[in-house]
Amino acid sequence: MTSIVQLTGVTKDYGHGDVSVHALRGIDLSIHKGDFAAVAGPSGSGKTTLLNIVSGLDKPTAGKVMLGGDDVTKMSAAQLSRLRLQRIGFVFQAYNLMPVLTAFENAEYVLMMQGVPTAERRERVMAILKQVGLAGMEHRFPRELSGGQQQRVAIARAIASRPALVLADEPTANLDSATGSALLDLMTELNEEHGTTFLFSSHDSNVINRAKRLIRIKDGAIDGDDAPH
Numbered sequence: 001m002t003s004i005v006q007l008t009g010v011t012k013d014y015g016h017g018d019v020s021v022h023a024l025r026g027i028d029l030s031i032h033k034g035d036f037a038a039v040a041g042p043s044g045s046g047k048t049t050l051l052n053i054v055s056g057l058d059k060p061t062a063g064k065v066m067l068g069g070d071d072v073t074k075m076s077a078a079q080l081s082r083l084r085l086q087r088i089g090f091v092f093q094a095y096n097l098m099p100v101l102t103a104f105e106n107a108e109y110v111l112m113m114q115g116v117p118t119a120e121r122r123e124r125v126m127a128i129l130k131q132v133g134l135a136g137m138e139h140r141f142p143r144e145l146s147g148g149q150q151q152r153v154a155i156a157r158a159i160a161s162r163p164a165l166v167l168a169d170e171p172t173a174n175l176d177s178a179t180g181s182a183l184l185d186l187m188t189e190l191n192e193e194h195g196t197t198f199l200f201s202s203h204d205s206n207v208i209n210r211a212k213r214l215i216r217i218k219d220g221a222i223d224g225d226d227a228p229h
């Protein structure tokens with residue numbers, strides 16, 4: 001199996017001395033191409049810290065993080081942001097769309113940063129917005145969309161650049177359960193039909209149950225992983 005991400009002996013401490021918080025304690029984890037994996041655990045268990053370390057947004061205190069063939073912990077900030085731009089799509093709990101940009105422009109943004117020509121950008125973004133069920137809403141601003149629709153724009157933005165990995169930190173946390181379930185339907189479809197690799201976190205059992213691989217995390221340590229190794 002091709003490993004997209006490989007964490008070895010990853011620890012993360014916040015703070016110093018007496019007030020130190022051990023957010024991650026010795027994580028060994030591989031994410032494989034085509035995974036549809038959930039990181040599940042209660043609030044404060046280390047899910048966000050783990051996802052931020054996978055993407056290089058945060059540095060581990062100790063351990064090794066490989067993304068493809070590259071050691072993330074040895075990269076400069078500039079190399080890291082380039083790597084994120086090219087290989088990772090992000091979906092956040094709070095959508096994080098740019099309020100002054102339309103749905104189309106939000107989804108187009110990463111492709112612009114990558115220097116994809118205008119005509120190709122337009123074609124790809126229109127196709128992706130259609131795919132996520134937002135055809136006809138291209139010109140709407142985030143405030144003119146429901147929470148579920150905004151999160152679909154966030155998914156469109158995340159997959160527009162065809163990243164090797166999509167990271168989604170509690171993507172359904174601000175959605176009602178029906179809308180959250182529909183978002184999971186979309187993610188599943190993208191995984192099954194396009195092979196998009198997803199690593200998402202949640203503490204909601206309805207969301208966790210939709211994963212094809214369940215990584216349980218407890219007090220910063222892996223407490224179960226049903227992946228075939």
Ligand SMILES: Nc1ncnc2c1ncn2[C@@H]1O[C@H](COP(=O)(O)OP(=O)(O)O)[C@@H](O)[C@H]1O
Pocket residue numbers: 014015021022023041042043044045046047048049050
């Ligand atoms: N920037 C930070 N500074 C200090 N402690 C932090 C910081 N971020 C997270 N923590 C602590 O690390 C632990 C794991 O947090 P987090 O990864 O956010 O968990 P989760 O996403 O599962 O709720 C918690 O105890 C949290 O309080």
Ligand SMILES: [Mg+2]
Pocket residue numbers: 047048049169170
């Ligand atoms: Mg979190």
